[in-house]
Amino acid sequence: MDAPLCNGIQSEEQQQQQPAAARSPDKLTAAEHNSRARQLQEELVRNAAKKEKAEFAARIKQEKEKRDALLKNKKAFDNAAEKVRVQAAAAAAVSRASYLAEEKAARVRLAETIARQEAEAAAQAKRMRDRWESKWRSAPPLLPREKADPYAEWRGTTGNDDASDESDEEESLPEGASEEEVAQALARKARAKERDVAARRILAHSSRTLMDALGLAATATDSEIESTVRRLLRLLHPDYSINLSIKGTRAHARITAAFKRLNGLRDDENT
Structure with missing residues (x-):
């Protein structure tokens, strides 16, 4: 009985010698x-x-x-x-x-x-x-036109000067006037005469420059020229005392023209 039992049970060495795939998983x-x-x-x-x-x-x-x-x-x-x-x-x-x-x-x-x-x-x-x-060619020859002269009437070129408008007549003094009144009348007459002479000279054809209008020599100094200009502008001013008595006459118009002419010459000289 021992032999078959031994044959049916393998030893551990025999089991280990068998491949793992041939053995069951639990072994x-x-x-x-x-x-x-x-x-x-x-x-x-x-x-x-x-x-x-x-x-x-x-x-x-x-x-x-x-x-x-x-x-x-x-x-x-x-x-x-x-x-x-x-x-x-x-x-x-x-x-x-x-x-x-x-x-x-x-x-x-x-x-x-x-x-x-x-x-x-x-x-x-x-x-x-x-x-x-x-x-x-068929037209007549043209005559040269003369330049208009704004002061021609007062320069004697038109023949319209009236000597009766001159203001250099003697002032009639009342009888029994004092010497002071006579002296004042003579002074006014002298200023009026100086004014008229200056107006004729300023409006003359020969007065082309300021020096010609003032009647001064070429050697005059600036102070002399300035004082003469001021004196004549005062004498020729339309509202000056000796000019008020002739206001509305041709003489006053001539004095006004001379005043404007002198101002124009002075402006031309300054420019």
């Missing part, structure tokens, strides 16, 4: 369990890597297909754009040629119009010149 050792787990894990990792690689290859393929499609579309777009550019360049060349032809024709027409207008203007000018020359 595996811990080391064999760990080894088998590592193998399974490595197989899972390899399968996952293989799957990821396949997915990556698929994505690469899709990206390549997309890139190829984009390149194809870009090439088609470039071809279409080049075709449009060529057509536009051809149309622009045709349009420019047409524009240049029209511009040239317009320039020719403008030049012809200008030449025609210039010829017409020259012909009209010639006709007007001939007409004017014919009238000028």
Whole structure:
């Protein structure tokens, strides 16, 4: 009985000598369990890597297909754009040629119009010149016009001077006038005479400058000229006391003209 029992039960050494795959899972050792787990894990990792690689290859393929499609579309777009550019360049060349032809024709027409207008203007000018020359030859010669002299009336050129308007007549003094009144009358008479002489000299044709009108020598100083001008302007002022008695007469008008003439000569000298 001992022999069959011994034959039916294997020893531990015999069990260890058998391969792990041939033994049942419940008879595996811990080391064999760990080894088998590592193998399974490595197989899972390899399968996952293989799957990821396949997915990556698929994505690469899709990206390549997309890139190829984009390149194809870009090439088609470039071809279409080049075709449009060529057509536009051809149309622009045709349009420019047409524009240049029209511009040239317009320039020719403008030049012809200008030449025609210039010829017409020259012909009209010639006709007007001939007409004017014919009238000028047939017209009597023109006499030179004399420049108007605003003081001609007071220079004795018109013959209208009236000696009766002179204010150098003696003043009538009442009987029994005092010496002071006589002296004042003589002083007024002297100022009136000086005024009339100055007015004749200022309005004379020979009085072209201020020095001529003042009757001073060329060696007179500025102070002498200024004092003489002031004295004569005071004597010739229309509202001066000795001039009020003759207001409204030709003598007063002549004195006023001399006053304006002296002012004008002084202004001309100052400028």
